[in-house]
Amino acid sequence: MRRLWAGLSTAATTPHEDLPLQLLDSLDESVLLLDAQGQIRFCNQRWCEWIQQPPQAQQRLSDFLHPADLARWREMLAEHAAGKRQTPVWLRMVSGPQLYWCELRMQALYPESLWPISVSLCDITSQVQADQQRAAQHRGLHQLVNNLPMMLYRARNNLSWSMEYVSEGCLDLTGYSADALVNQPHLSYGELIHAEDRDGVWQAVQDALQQQQSFQLRYRIHHASGTLRWVSEKGCGLFSSTGTILGVEGAILSFSE
Structure with missing residues (x-):
């Protein structure tokens, strides 16, 4: 067992006394015990597997943190020393060529003393990578949608056609920004x-919704510039599992009549 603290014995006297250490070694999380200087005084087996090396005297957790996260870690230690309770944070760790994301939790080991502190590190690398991939895909899709020469929308099924979402194409189509059209009582697409x-637009959409079919319309709108424009709209209803109409969504583009 990796006991680096001089105050800990090197062997348990009975199997029962060794159970807590066996329990720590069975965890998927890395568990550390740090002194006031941030030196590692105890680590479980998961930590050794993580850093891919045996523990050594006078090692610090900061030795394995990404340089960009060192300032945040020092800030956490200073806040703990001042008696401030710490919330979980996401930090990056470096072990050889590998970079890991981890969720770090820390607290004092003994209620009556600030030191030593227990630290748990949960590997969240796969979660962070998945989040980053989804964010990149969302940015790509968002850019694609906003570059389309039309307005994509999602609206409530009311006479005002209250918009819950519009793409940036709304500016060219109507002369109004998305902020001006979405959930605004003083201006509605209707x-x-x-x-x-x-x-005619209302009735055509309601007829399509009753039959749960898509609709395609042509009608005129007033542009913010004061001109009148013909638009073509294709949309469909949004329904709950019980068939209740939740709203409508579709695309609207300008054309010359």
Whole structure:
């Protein structure tokens, strides 16, 4: 067992006394005991597997942290020394050529003393990589959607066609930004539809929704510049598992009549 603290014995006297250490070695998380200087005084088996080397005297946790995270770690130690309770943080660790993301938790080992502190490190590398991949895909999709020469939308099924989402194509189509159209009581897409076309648009969409079919429409809207524009819209309803209408979504683009 990796007892680096001079105050700990090197062998348990009975199997029962060794159970806590066996328990720590069975964990998937790395468990460390650190002194006031940040030196590692105890580590479980998972830590040794993680750093791919046996423990050595006077090693510090900071020896294995990514340089960009050292300042945050020193800040955590200073806050702990001042008696401030620490919340879990995500830090990067480096072991040879490998970089790991870990969730670090720390607290005092004894209620009556700030030191030593127990530290647990959970490997979250796969979770972080998956999150980064999803974020990259989302950014790519977001850019693609906003570069389309049309307005993609999701709206409530009401006479105002209250928008819950519009792509950035709304600016070219209507002359209004997404912030001006989404969930705004003073301006709704329904108000932009020409008065002579509003009833026809409403009825056509309701007929399609009743049959749970898509719809395709042509009508006029008032642009923010004051001009009148013809648009083509193709959309469909959003339904719950019980068939309740939740809203509509689709795409609207400008065309010359």
